[in-house]
Amino acid sequence: MLQFFQPVLFMAVPQINQWYAKGVRMKDFVITTDSNCDLLPGYIKEKRVGIIPHYYELNNTVYGEEVNLTPKEFYDSMRNGLMPTTMASNPAVIHSTFLEYIKEGKDILHISFSSALSGGCNNVEAGARELCEEYTDAEIVVFDTLNASLGQGLMVMKAVELKEEGKSLKEIAAWLEKHRHNFCLQFTVDNLFHLQRGGRVSKMTAIVGTMISIKPILIINNEGKLISSGTVRGRKKSLSTIVSNMVKQMGSYLGNPGTICVVHGDALEDAEYAVKLIKEEVKDASVIVNVISPSIGAHSGPGAIGICFWGENRAN
Template structure:
């Protein structure tokens, strides 16, 4: 057995069942309502978080804490183990850089130990898929370096397609203009976005009406699955406190693709700060992304 472990951050939305199965160390991401900060030992149930947003409260998000990263990594290094960390997209947060810098410092302090920080260029359950695959490679006996190299290629095939229910939060985050948000709301338009090859968010058209937008996500998935989808990992569906819509999306995915291995989970508050209540995404392994 190789002497290293896989770690990730809370933006991976890694389900607790996988956290327990793999013994995964999670680096917390933070969010706040006013001066009240959450994200480590203090957390808020997602349903409460999104309900407070619906009531008009505006949360903020912040990157991970280098002191916490150090503490959690040192606990592993002191056991004589190396680390492969799967990080939230560097294009969307400073968290990757915080982990990378801390990892470099620790490698100097623990000669002989190795830490590889993999920029997933992805978000949420796409990170979870990488964690699952990384643990598969670990179980197969791949070395730390071999595992990281395989994941670098694998991540190019991970797709994140999502829509939001309320354009206000995209406007607040600078993704669309105030005028576009006003017009889109009046016309009941639901925008589509995806995570591009550089790990950034890309706007990709609109649909009118909620149900149609959810089915369109499933259709886009079907069209980008490619000839050989990886059946060793699940499809992920994430939502901002809209579980019924998530189940509808799962039904559409199964109807259109035949895939039944599906994880449904909440969008973590630190991501939900920007996506808002009603956000919904489908995350999966498919053909290599083109843009």
């Protein structure tokens, strides 16, 4: 059985489309996601989270599967003027990865990068549907996080936690559906030209904004899109702003913040400064820091900083 959780545009609640297979059974299941989740490699290995790679091309070489650049190499190449392009997940890789789990007798919960930012979610849905038509006793649930980076990764971590508590695949999917908009992301970039290249700002805005050190504040909204929520002047101000915005969004979660994540585009010093600000505001916070994956970093550029956290709702 394939279940696909997808938001319906212009409606307040999501629609759930379902494909039913023969029989009812209790089977073990695996949790998979894609490389844009930005989870720490050690966590992925320890929890045995399956990863579907997204890809990037740089200097006529495609990376993302067995061949990869280090974060430093990737971001330095951008600093030196190379412009990477990105590609979504490969249908053949999706098919082979899922088929391996099915042949092991396992069902699959796939927690996907936002469908509003990439075609990867659609690729996974298509692959899952095809496999479930052939293997009618298989169940694959594709959950569209409408999120990115460790905003998506936090959902994976919660799914793993619920699985370890003994929750079923359907129970976990229902929990994620209910709490989808409680996973929030505040973001800022250091260089407007990468946003301009992706069509997020005009060339004139990028030129003038860079000259006067304008820094955009970006969020992932309820539709899973990256949108601007304002601008500030100066790097330090942009970092303090995303932290103060986080505190406002957390609301009642301030008393029980859980894990807060800081992601960066090869800007560890600024990430550590953001962690310092977070711990000043949220005393009991457990903070994870990781580098932004290349297929996201190709659009946000070197120096980008994001904060992913639990909130009462996403700002729009």
